[in-house]
Amino acid sequence: xxxxxxxxxxxxxxxxxxxxxxxxxxxxxxxxxxxxxxxxxxxxxxxxxxxxxxxxxxxxxxxxxxxxxxxxxxxxxxxxxxxxxxxxxxxxxxxxxxxxxxxxxxxxxxxxxxxxxxxxxxxxxxxxxxxxxxxxxxxxxxxxxxxxxxxxxxxxxxxxxxxxxxxxxxxxxxxxxxxxxxxxx
Amino acid sequence: xxxxxxxxxxxxxxxxxxxxxxxxxxxxxxxxxxxxxxxxxxxxxxxxxxxxxxxxxxxxxxxxxxxxxxxxxxxxxxxxxxxxxxxxxxxxxxxxxxxxxxxxxxxxxxxxxxxxxxxxxxxxxxxxxxxxxxxxxxxxxxxxx
Numbered sequence: 196x197x198x199x200x201x202x203x204x205x206x207x208x209x210x211x212x213x214x215x216x217x218x219x220x221x222x223x224x225x226x227x228x229x230x231x232x233x234x235x236x237x238x239x240x241x242x243x244x245x246x247x248x249x250x251x252x253x254x255x256x257x258x259x260x261x262x263x264x265x266x267x268x269x270x271x272x273x274x275x276x277x278x279x280x281x282x283x284x285x286x287x288x289x290x291x292x293x294x295x296x297x298x299x300x301x302x303x304x305x306x307x308x309x310x311x312x313x314x315x316x317x318x319x320x321x322x323x324x325x326x327x328x329x330x331x332x333x334x335x336x337x338x339x340x341x342x343x344x345x346x347x348x349x350x351x352x353x354x355x356x357x358x359x360x361x362x363x364x365x366x367x368x369x370x371x372x373x374x375x376x377x378x379x380x
Numbered sequence: 381x382x383x384x385x386x387x388x389x390x391x392x393x394x395x396x397x398x399x400x401x402x403x404x405x406x407x408x409x410x411x412x413x414x415x416x417x418x419x420x421x422x423x424x425x426x427x428x429x430x431x432x433x434x435x436x437x438x439x440x441x442x443x444x445x446x447x448x449x450x451x452x453x454x455x456x457x458x459x460x461x462x463x464x465x466x467x468x469x470x471x472x473x474x475x476x477x478x479x480x481x482x483x484x485x486x487x488x489x490x491x492x493x494x495x496x497x498x499x500x501x502x503x504x505x506x507x508x509x510x511x512x513x514x515x516x517x518x519x520x521x522x523x524x525x
Contacts, residue, residue, distance in 0.1 A: 227436040246436040256434070263430045267446075270423050273416070276467055277450045284419050296448040301431055303440040320436060 227304060227320045231339065233352060234290075234314025236261045240355045242369075264308060264316060271296045290314050297329055307332055315339070338369055428455070428463065444476075454479060462486075478514070485510050 231240040238257040251259060265287075272293025273284050290310050298307045300323060307319045307328035317332050317339075343349055428442040446453040452472060455465040456479035464479050464486070489507035490496050496504055 243436075248436060248438050250433050259430060260434060263427060263434065266423060266427055270420060270427065271446070271448045274420055274453075274467065275448070275450055284416065284423070294448050294450050296446055299431070299443050299446040301435065301440050301443055303435050303437045306431075306434075320434075 225322045225325050227322070228318075229320070229335070230257070230260055230316075230318040231355075232257075232261055232264075232316040232318075235352065237352060238354065239315075260318065261316075264318070267299075268293070268295055268310075298327070309333065309336065311336060335369070424455075424465065425463065428457075456480065456483060458483060481514055482511065485514065 227245045228243045229240065230238060233239055236258075238261075241253070241257065249256070268288055269284055269286075272288055272295070275294040278294070290312050295310060296308065298305060300306075303323060305321050305323050305325055305328075307321065309317045309329065309332040311317075315336070317335055319328055319332060319335070321328060343355055344351075349355070431443050432440045442457060443455055445455070447470065450470070451467050452470050452475070453465055453467050454475040455463055456476065457463050464482055466475055466479060466482075468475055485507060489510060490502050490504050493504050493506075496502070
């Protein structure tokens with residue numbers, strides 16, 4: 196039984212069905228980077244496809260990204276105009292508590308964010324003009340659940356390693372699916 | 381007829397270490413006191429700067445639009461680094477236009493006011509007056525400007 200029901204439902208087949216509307220375009224260059232963090236801030240996965248500019252070394256970059264998301268979540272929970280009483284700024288928020296943002300856009304990129312109830316944060320950085328990527332993020336999360344979490348050799352809380360042949364499936368599927376999904380926009 | 385409204389407007393001016401904040405509340409459920417709004421504005425300024433660092437390509441100018449579950453936040457940054465941001469309903473139209481109009485009002489009624497001291501809270505009557513007029517107008521009228 197999936198947590199996210201909807202258009203991305205997986206049957207018992209190995210390859211989950213792609214969301215409707217994908218598969219039309221050729222190789223797209225819309226996705227720049229993908230980060231997956233767990234609850235403690237460990238970067239489980241970092242993939243980049245198109246990143247001409249790197250300002251920091253990878254460790255600093257991951258920390259900065261995690262810190263930015265943490266602060267942004269506190270910010271959006273506090274500045275939310277629709278709820279009357281909110282906690283204090285700076286108090287760590289539980290996943291799902293308070294209003295959370297799902298995307299922000301700058302002139303050069305768009306950052307799409309999704310946090311699951313277990314604290315897994317998925318960040319997809321795409322080209323500035325792509326549409327809403329929430330379905331794509333849900334789909335990637337389903338891939339993570341199917342191929343990583345359900346793998347008995349995977350130790351939770353550690354970075355996803357390209358070690359076992361079972362993971363090959365995950366990476367090839369992920370890459371193909373991302374290209375298909377993101378190029379559709 | 382489609383009626384939009386937005387919740388509150390922040391004007392943050394950052395100049396080195398000085399923080400000058402003005403905010404106007406147009407009917408949001410969450411009231412904020414001055415300290416909280418100052419904290420939030422400082423937080424926003426830092427995050428705006430961090431987002432420029434995380435850009436995969438050069439030439440990033442910071443966050444323009446932040447979309448959350450219950451609201452959207454549009455931000456406009458002038459050439460001097462003054463940031464205007466407005467909290468509005470999700471997918472409310474013409475917010476960038478509104479921000480540019482507010483910037484014009486700011487330059488006309490605040491900066492050109494000889495009694496206004498720089499980096500101080502804005503207490504210019506004409507600015508407040510025109511601001512309320514602009515935000516109460518129908519969006520059609522705004523479009524026609």
